[in-house]
Amino acid sequence: MIDDAVLSLRDAAVSVGGRLLWSGVDLSVRPGEFVAVLGPNGVGKSTMIKVLLGTLPAAAGSVTVLGERPGAAGEQIGYLPQRRNFDGSLRIRGVDVVRLGLDGDRWGVPLPFARRFSSGRRIADERVREVIDLVGASAYAHRPIGECSGGEQQRLLIAQALVRRPRLLLLDEPLDSLDLPNQAGIAALIHRICVQEQVAVVMVAHDVNPILSYLNRVVYIVSGGAASGPASEVITTETLTRLYGTPVEVLRAADGRLVVVGGPEAPALHSDRHADHHSHEHGDRHEALR
Ligand SMILES: Nc1ncnc2c1ncn2[C@@H]1O[C@H](COP(=O)(O)OP(=O)(O)OP(=O)(O)O)[C@@H](O)[C@H]1O
Secondary structure, eight states: OOTTOOHHHHHHHHTTTEEEEEEEEEEEEEETEEEEEEEEESSSSHHHHHHHSSSOOSSSSEEEEEBBOOTTTTGEEEEOOOOOOOOOOOBBBBBHHHTTTTTTTTTTSOOOOHHHHHHHHHHHHHHHHHHHTTTTTTTTTTTEEEEHHHHHHHHHHHHHTTOOOOEEEEEEEETTTTHHHHHHHHHHHHHHHHHHHEEEEEEEEEOGGGGGOOOSSEEETEEEEEEEOOOOHHHSSHHHHHHHHHHOOEOHHHTTTTTEETTTTTTOOOOOTTTTTTTTTHHHHHHHOO
């Protein structure tokens, strides 16, 4: 049933710089659902977020976000871009970072109710407090964000993306460079947000394992194709072998973690890929894209 879909892609394709990145993507996400976008490096996962935000047009197929063309309902979307590092000397407090989410100029367009928020300071204060509480950041929200840990910063940024009560939350690798306990904590938080707030979440991920038990569906993109459906149907030896066009094996470790073996840089294998933010080509490329 697509009627209440928060977003819907039908046979969608995207090109950048005249190069077809992916095609044949079908995906439907309803309120409260948690969906992951998986795939190897450079396949176009972040680009899918851009298509959903309306900053890049689909080259084929149809894309609907909150019942409209992408970009038309920006004020109902919360967006957390790929990780930025806050300088340790940055004095702005977490609570102020969260409040920035209420500003009308995050998308470069004035939002009608932003003025109402700025004139109703008390309502804004209340919502900022509420959302900081929701992400469990009350204990450190009044400290300079540069002094907060990576996990604490990520919670505050999620609060910023949530402060306007979005119906859709787009997260680009929010677990990137966090240690395992923090990955588990943020994954559980995102799941709680889906359930409690009935927000639909689309999250780009490299390692599916921290979120595996929470996911309703995944879309797995490889160069030249894509598959979507429940993780148990998509992350399988058969489906990935077909998608990659080369033998790939999906193994389940004793602790339930999925390991993809034999594929050209399969997602479950590179959770530490972003460990060095300063030297690898991936990070450099994303710096250039922002
Ligand atoms: N504006 C652009 N012009 C040209 N090429 C682009 C542009 N934006 C992205 N690309 C290219 O499109 C490809 C997909 O980029 P994207 O960031 O979506 O990949 P990704 O799957 O998110 O990668 P990663 O896993 O490394 O984060 C890359 O090869 C990138 O260099």
